[in-house]
Structures are given as structure tokens and as C-alpha cells.
Amino acid sequence: MPDAHALVSSLHTLGRPVLDGDRVLFEMTRPDAVSDSCTTRFHTAALAPEPSAPRAAQRISSGWSDRAFTRAGSVTAHLRAPRSQPAQLWVTGEDGMGRAVTDLPLGATEFVLTPDGTQAYLVARDPEPGRYGTDPAVSAEAEPPRRITTLTYQSNGVGYVLDRPARLVRVPLAAESEPAPAGEIPLPDVHEVLRLDGDVRDVRAQHGRVSVLGHASAPGTRADLRSTVWIVEDGEPRAVAVGDLSVQAHAWIDGDRIALLAIDVGPSRSDFVAQVAGLHIHDVRDGSTLRLTPRDRGELGGDLRIVGGEALCLMTDDGAERLVAVDLADGAAADQRIRALTPATWTVTGFDAAADASAVVTAATPRSCGEVFRVDISDQQSAPVQLTELDPRDWYAAHSVTAVTAGGDVHGWCAIPPGPGPHPVVLSIHGGPFAQYTAAAFDEVQSLLDAGVAVVWSNPRGSAGRGRAWGEAVRGDFAAPAADDVLAVLDAALSTHPGLDAERLGVQGGSYGGYLTAMVIARDHRFAGAIVERGLLDPVAFAGTSDIGGFFGREYLGTDADAVARQSPLAHVEDIRTPCLVVHSEQDLRCPLEQAQQFYAGLLRHGVEAEMLVFPGEDHELSRSGRPLHRISRFEAINDWWSRRFGLPVARRHAQDG
Structure with a gap:
């Protein structure tokens, strides 16, 4: 079998780059199979490496999990979590020595320093x-x-x-610059600033303002996705209502105006389906809120920074996550405000920028799971400069595939293993549904290719990246439009690439992809097997057990019992003939375990060959951030399933070991 251990161990994810003089500091997260956990450590790279010098990175921290590097005044701070322990705030003075300044029972999730470095504001859960x-x-x-x-x-x-609940607390740091007293050095006092019935998040300290996001109303018996900005003034918080907006991130333009990345959830307070997140400006003086970007396209998200007269953030863009700049000037047309700063094949995972228009990004590309690049914001003609060479793997080459359906052109990709074909093919379906596959290197594809299996993947109707109409196309008809699209892309790939074996086909997907896989095999019986992973499989039970069940199914599937049944995999399980591997995690609260158990029992009840694989201790994020040994076991189980379904010769399977 292919070496899943080697694949998982070779992966890394980069994020949170910080411009720091003549270098960029960034986080690298890596799975470690020996300890069966993930480590996150700070690394640096030169901003202007010598042309002949290797594009190298240097590790500068050794904690098990070091993240959120911040510098203010003479203070440098970050969050550090020892193995299997919560993260605490660490502060480093001018001498380079550091110590923990908090001992919070459940740790901190984020923090900011005030510009003078004398105060830290943290978000921390209080048990x-x-x-x-x-x-x-x-x-x-x-x-x-x-x-x-x-x-x-x-x-x-x-x-x-x-x-x-996640609350906002303040930790004074002024005493950290004083001479150490005799005896034990006490921790600073932790002062509670804001406690709500729900969580707070996205704390900022900019333009003399300390602010944080919270729910617009206390949790009740009706879904309410609206947000409120809380401003801390003279130590006291006050709420700033921003209308029917669900805010993802905020940043201060000046002392009176807040930039908001948000969707409009409407009078129902829960109309989130395919809402395109845009940039809004809220003025605290008169309470006005103005949307600057289009409502039907330009899906903005990620972090938010104000540089000069522009806001920097990410944009989900038809198979890419791009760094973009949004013009804040009065009078500019909405459809002309956004300009992309990174290529259409990258998945940007983090960025930082300075007032002189220099910027750095961390990004996955078609040839790497993560590198650091320098970008010139002011010069659209200049190409990004790669600062690191961190990924030694020779990733696959993906071929673009386009299919024409009733909804329009559907975009996807195909990757084929080396060597003579024809090769068996797995159709892979993403979750969401308002999410997307990208052109960046993807471990799920590489694992299948290493097993000798070709892969086809695409962004059907319902996906993000192509505006609201595309994303909303599955509302009230949760399966059919997307199923038509993914099957059309599969057929287009089969007709285009002779190296694909149309007689040995499989289909797999996770979350919404697990849902759509189940619905596809209920209507299309040409597949030799299917993998249904962490799927929404019983919408009726989902409404009462999922952490988003109070609004997700109602908004996408509706409330009419007959309509819900038409869109339910469990209601169609009697139509399935395809052998199924059902994969789920015990602690999944997004699509709870009983979804898989009901579906698996239904398959057996109707005589379908089925197996179920349940991972203890994991949640909905197993495939992305689960324990390394579980991620390895998952790849091995998937590859073993397809080897059995496709009848790959034993000699071939063993030849690919090691």
C-alpha cells in the first residue's frame, strides 16, 4: 500500500506571517506521528534574500504550540501551549527572555496588545x-x-x-519591564472586561479603541446569527449595533469608523445561505452602516487590515483564496473596488502588510502545501517573490476540466497517476456546500494517486467562489443540481482523458460531500464503491443534534416534511446498491455520529454491502487537523477500500509500499 505515514508526516500549514524588520516571521504547523500530535512553531525568512542564496527558513521557537506573535512598544508576546495543555500568554522583554503571565484554567484563544505594550486583552473561556x-x-x-x-x-x-463562555479579560503588563522582585514573581492580575451569555471573539486594539465581537442577542430558543461590536471605553464595554449583519472580522479605519467583513442575515436573523460576505463601514457617530462591495459576488473573508486607503482581506474566487485590496474611497463603484493581489491558483492562508505597501503572504500553491511570498501592494504588474522553499514533495499535476450543465459551466480538475492506464477513478465531492475545492496541492488527491487511483473533483452549483446565484442554486433542492454537476464533470473527464477507466468508478465525499455522495449512489448505480464520510444523512435528527441544526437544515432544505424527505439520504437508502464505507468521528458535533449509525443500519437493512469506521476522540475536523495517527489510519482505510473495490493487483499494491 502507499505510505500514508510519509504523506501525513510531510505536510505543513503556514499562517500568521508578521513583517519584522528585514525578515518575515510566520507559523508552521506540522503533524508529528511519533508524539501523535501537531506542533506549531515560529520560523523566519529573509524579506530580501540574496539572489544566489537558498530560500531558507529558520525555526526560532521550541514550544509545542507557539502562535500569535505580536510586538508592541518594548514588549513581544505570543500564546504558548505545552503538549496537551491550554495556551497561556507569554511575554518577552528587550533581553529576549520570556515567561508566562497567565494561568487561565482553559487557556486563551486570542489576544491583542495595546500599542504601548502595557496591556493585553485576551479572549479566554471561563469554566x-x-x-x-x-x-x-x-x-x-x-x-x-x-x-x-x-x-x-x-x-x-x-x-x-x-x-x-469565551469572555474578554485584561492583563496589565507594565510591571513586566520593572526589576524582578525577590522571591517568586507573581502573575499579573486578570481583570474581566466583558462577559456575555454567548462567546466573544476577534479582539482588536486600534486607533485608541479596544473592541471585540459578540452575539447581538443572548442565546435563546430561536436562531439569531447577528453580531454586535463591543467597544471598551474607560474600562467599561458598550454595545454598538450594526444591523442585521453577521460579522466575521472587524478593523478600525480611524477612531470613528469600523470596517466589517459581514453577511446580511436579514429580518429572519438566520438567512445565511450563500450570502456573499462583503466589506461594510460602520460609523459610530451616527450609527450608519454602508456596504461597499457587491452583494452577489466577491466573497470576502479571513483577516482584515487597513493599509492607507484600502482594506486587505481574502476573497474566495472560483478555485482560489486570494489576497485582495478593497478601495475605501467615497464614491467608488462597488464592482470596481476589489483588486486581486495574488494569483488565481493560490490558496492564501495568512498575510501582513505595512504602510509602505510591502506585504507578505503564506499560501499553498499547485506545487506546494505552503510557502511564504513577498507582494507589492502598490504595483499590480510586479510578480510575487517566493521567500521560502519548504515543501520537498513532488506534487501531482492537475488538468482543468469544464462541463456544461443546465446551471452553466462547471469547473473542476482531474489528476492521473503515472504509468500505463487505464486507471480507476474516484469522484471526490467537497463539503459546505458553500465552500470550494482549490487548485492548491491537496493531500486527499495525492493519497489516492499514490494508491494508483485517478481523481476528479469540482465546484458544482452550491459552491462558493462564483457569487450568490451559484451558491443558492441548491436551496430547496439540496442534492439534484450539485449531483448533476459533479457527474457532468466526471463524464467530461472520462471523455477527455483516455487514461481513465470508465468501468472502475468510485465516489467519495465528506460533510456535505458525504451527503451528496449518498444521494448520488441512490440514483446512479455505475459506481464500484462509495465512501460516505461525516455526512448529513438524516436531516430530521440533524435539526436536534447538530451544533448548527437549529438553522442549517431549515434554511437549505425547508420545513415541509415531504420536501425534506425528498432531500434525505436516509429516506432514499432503499434505492442504494453501491457498496459503502461509512466513516465518522465519535465527537463530531457538526454531523453527529448517529447520522452515520442510522445510515449504516439502513444500508444493512436493505442488503447493501457496508462497513463503518468510527474514530474515537475526533470531531468534524479529523481529515484536516485530527491526531496524526488517526489521519494516517484514515488514509490507509480509504486506500484499502478502493484497492478492494477496484481489484488492484496485489503485486501492484505491494510494489507501491515504501
């Missing part, structure tokens, strides 16, 4: 007394019952949130 290990005498099984009175009370990757 209810006696829960989550705060009382060593009370185990998790012995905790008192939870009284639940709200629609939303849990979150995938966290668990229950009603008894450990």
Missing part, C-alpha cells in the same frame, strides 16, 4: 466552578447535570459552551 477539571475531586462523569434552555449550547471542536 463553571466544578467543571472541566477545576475541582480535582469531581470527574467529568460526576459533574452535575446541565440545564439547557437555549437552541444553541454546543460547538464542534469545543463541546458544551453554555458553561464555559
Whole structure:
């Protein structure tokens, strides 16, 4: 079998680059199979490397998880989490020595320093007394019952949130520059600044303002996705309502105006389906909010920075995540405000910029899972300069595939293993649905290619990257338009590439992709096998068990019982004949485990060959950020399934070992 261990161990993800003098500092996260965990450490690269010098990176931290490097005044700070422990705030003075200045029971998730470096504002979960290990005498099984009175009370990757809200706290750092006292150095006092019934996030300290995002209303029995900006003035927080907006990120343009990346969820407070996130400007003086970018295209997201007269952020753009600049000038036309700064084949994972128009990005490309680049914001004609060479792997070459369907042209890719064909083919379907595959190097594709299996993948109707009409096309008809599109791209690839074997086909997908896989095999019986992973498979149960069940299914599938049944994989399980591997995680709160259990039981009830693979301790993010050994086991199980379904010769399978 192909070496899944080597593939997973070779991966890395880059993020949070910071311009720091003549260098760029960035985070590198890597899975480590030996410790069965992931490490995140700071690295640096030269901003202007010598032309003949290697584009090298140097590791400069050694914590198990070091992230969120920040410099203000004479203080440098970051979050550090020892292995299997929560992250605490570490502060480093001018001498380069550092120490932890917090001991929060569940750690901190984010922080900012005030510009003078004398204060840190942190977002940290506060456990209810006696829960989550705060009382060593009370185990998790012995905790008192939870009284639940709200629609939303849990979150995938966290668990229950009603008894450990994320609050805003302040930690004074002024004393960190004073001579050390005799004896033990005390930790600074932690002062609570803002506690809501729900979580706070995205803390900022800019233009004399400290602010954070929170829910517009306390959690109740109805879904409400609106956000409020909370401003801290003289130590006291006050709410700034911004209308029917669900805000992803915010930044201050000056002392009175806030830039918001947000979608408009409307009077229902939950109309999120295919809403195109755009840039809004809110003026705290008169309470006005103005959208600057189009409502039907230009899906903005990620971090948000103000540089000169522009806002920098990311844009989901038809198979790419691009760094873009948005013109903030009065009077500019909405459809002319956005300009792209990175190529249409990159997936940008982080960026930083300075007032002199210099910028750096971390990005995955078709030839690397992550590199660092320098970008000139002011010169659209200049090409990005690659600063690192971190990925030694020789990634696959992807061929573009386009199919024409009733909804328009559908864009996708095809990758074929080396050597003589024809090769068996797996149709891979992404989650979301308002998400996308990109042109960047993708470990899921590489793993299948290493096993001798070709891959076809695409962005059907319902996907992000092509505006609201494309994304909303599956509303009320959750499967059919997207199923038509992914099958059309598969057929286009089969007709174009003679190296593909049309007699040995498979289909797989995760989350919404798991849902669509199940719906595809209920209507199309040409596949030798299917993998249904972490899928939404029973919409009725999903409404009451998923962390987003209170609004997701209602907005996409509607509420009419007959209409929901028409869109339900569990209701169509009797039509399936394709052998299925059902993959799920025990702690998945997005698509809970019972979704897989019900579907697996239905397959067996109707005589379909089926297996179920359940990963303990994992949540919805297993394939992206699960334990390395589980990610390796998952790849091995997937490749073994396809080897059996496609009848790959034993000699061939063994020949690809090592």
C-alpha cells in the first residue's frame, strides 16, 4: 500500500506571517506521528534574500504550540501551549527572555496588545466552578447535570459552551519591564472586561479603541446569527449595533469608523445561505452602516487590515483564496473596488502588510502545501517573490476540466497517476456546500494517486467562489443540481482523458460531500464503491443534534416534511446498491455520529454491502487537523477500500509500499 505515514508526516500549514524588520516571521504547523500530535512553531525568512542564496527558513521557537506573535512598544508576546495543555500568554522583554503571565484554567484563544505594550486583552473561556477539571475531586462523569434552555449550547471542536463562555479579560503588563522582585514573581492580575451569555471573539486594539465581537442577542430558543461590536471605553464595554449583519472580522479605519467583513442575515436573523460576505463601514457617530462591495459576488473573508486607503482581506474566487485590496474611497463603484493581489491558483492562508505597501503572504500553491511570498501592494504588474522553499514533495499535476450543465459551466480538475492506464477513478465531492475545492496541492488527491487511483473533483452549483446565484442554486433542492454537476464533470473527464477507466468508478465525499455522495449512489448505480464520510444523512435528527441544526437544515432544505424527505439520504437508502464505507468521528458535533449509525443500519437493512469506521476522540475536523495517527489510519482505510473495490493487483499494491 502507499505510505500514508510519509504523506501525513510531510505536510505543513503556514499562517500568521508578521513583517519584522528585514525578515518575515510566520507559523508552521506540522503533524508529528511519533508524539501523535501537531506542533506549531515560529520560523523566519529573509524579506530580501540574496539572489544566489537558498530560500531558507529558520525555526526560532521550541514550544509545542507557539502562535500569535505580536510586538508592541518594548514588549513581544505570543500564546504558548505545552503538549496537551491550554495556551497561556507569554511575554518577552528587550533581553529576549520570556515567561508566562497567565494561568487561565482553559487557556486563551486570542489576544491583542495595546500599542504601548502595557496591556493585553485576551479572549479566554471561563469554566463553571466544578467543571472541566477545576475541582480535582469531581470527574467529568460526576459533574452535575446541565440545564439547557437555549437552541444553541454546543460547538464542534469545543463541546458544551453554555458553561464555559469565551469572555474578554485584561492583563496589565507594565510591571513586566520593572526589576524582578525577590522571591517568586507573581502573575499579573486578570481583570474581566466583558462577559456575555454567548462567546466573544476577534479582539482588536486600534486607533485608541479596544473592541471585540459578540452575539447581538443572548442565546435563546430561536436562531439569531447577528453580531454586535463591543467597544471598551474607560474600562467599561458598550454595545454598538450594526444591523442585521453577521460579522466575521472587524478593523478600525480611524477612531470613528469600523470596517466589517459581514453577511446580511436579514429580518429572519438566520438567512445565511450563500450570502456573499462583503466589506461594510460602520460609523459610530451616527450609527450608519454602508456596504461597499457587491452583494452577489466577491466573497470576502479571513483577516482584515487597513493599509492607507484600502482594506486587505481574502476573497474566495472560483478555485482560489486570494489576497485582495478593497478601495475605501467615497464614491467608488462597488464592482470596481476589489483588486486581486495574488494569483488565481493560490490558496492564501495568512498575510501582513505595512504602510509602505510591502506585504507578505503564506499560501499553498499547485506545487506546494505552503510557502511564504513577498507582494507589492502598490504595483499590480510586479510578480510575487517566493521567500521560502519548504515543501520537498513532488506534487501531482492537475488538468482543468469544464462541463456544461443546465446551471452553466462547471469547473473542476482531474489528476492521473503515472504509468500505463487505464486507471480507476474516484469522484471526490467537497463539503459546505458553500465552500470550494482549490487548485492548491491537496493531500486527499495525492493519497489516492499514490494508491494508483485517478481523481476528479469540482465546484458544482452550491459552491462558493462564483457569487450568490451559484451558491443558492441548491436551496430547496439540496442534492439534484450539485449531483448533476459533479457527474457532468466526471463524464467530461472520462471523455477527455483516455487514461481513465470508465468501468472502475468510485465516489467519495465528506460533510456535505458525504451527503451528496449518498444521494448520488441512490440514483446512479455505475459506481464500484462509495465512501460516505461525516455526512448529513438524516436531516430530521440533524435539526436536534447538530451544533448548527437549529438553522442549517431549515434554511437549505425547508420545513415541509415531504420536501425534506425528498432531500434525505436516509429516506432514499432503499434505492442504494453501491457498496459503502461509512466513516465518522465519535465527537463530531457538526454531523453527529448517529447520522452515520442510522445510515449504516439502513444500508444493512436493505442488503447493501457496508462497513463503518468510527474514530474515537475526533470531531468534524479529523481529515484536516485530527491526531496524526488517526489521519494516517484514515488514509490507509480509504486506500484499502478502493484497492478492494477496484481489484488492484496485489503485486501492484505491494510494489507501491515504501
